[in-house]
Amino acid sequence: MAQPEDAEALVRAFAAAWDRCDIEGVLAMLAPDAVYQNMPLPAMTGQDEIRTFITPSMSAAERMDWQFLHILVDADGSRVMTERVDSFIFPAGKVSVPVMGIFEIGGGLILRWRDYADIGSFVRDMAAIGMAPGPGITA
Numbered sequence: 059m060a061q062p063e064d065a066e067a068l069v070r071a072f073a074a075a076w077d078r079c080d081i082e083g084v085l086a087m088l089a090p091d092a093v094y095q096n097m098p099l100p101a102m103t104g105q106d107e108i109r110t111f112i113t114p115s116m117s118a119a120e121r122m123d124w125q126f127l128h129i130l131v132d133a134d135g136s137r138v139m140t141e142r143v144d145s146f147i148f149p150a151g152k153v154s155v156p157v158m159g160i161f162e163i164g165g166g167l168i169l170r171w172r173d174y175a176d177i178g179s180f181v182r183d184m185a186a187i188g189m190a191p192g193p194g195i196t197a
Contacts, residue, residue: 065135065163072161072168073124076144079116085109089167097174118189119146137162144175151187155180 075083095101162170
């Protein structure tokens with residue numbers, strides 16, 4: 059198991075890679091067979107599926123801003139729970155979405171990652187700035 063401070067540092071580094079829109083940096087912190095689920099969408103397994111999902115939004119954004127409101131880490135460092143606001147900064151405007159995220163950690167990598175957000179609000183906010191959300195995201 060990871061030390062709690064190592065698990066938190068990994069999640070913070072993961073967020074920093076998102077903030078830079080660094081797709082390869084994001085993927086480097088995920089296990090090759092990582093599972094990501096952006097609730098209520100179906101789970102994605104493996105870096106290739108996750109890359110396909112995150113690339114459109116990350117490529118369109120000038121930058122991101124993951125603002126952590128709370129971070130809780132299991133005593134054994136195996137899980138990190140985050141309350142945050144993820145902001146996508148596009149040339150056309152900014153879209154922010156409140157998110158609860160859970161990261162399961164093992165071997166210094168993110169094994170499973172689940173985010174819970176109001177997808178309908180995200181889709182409406184994207185439409186308001188003339189943007190379409192990534193693949194499979196509908197209200």
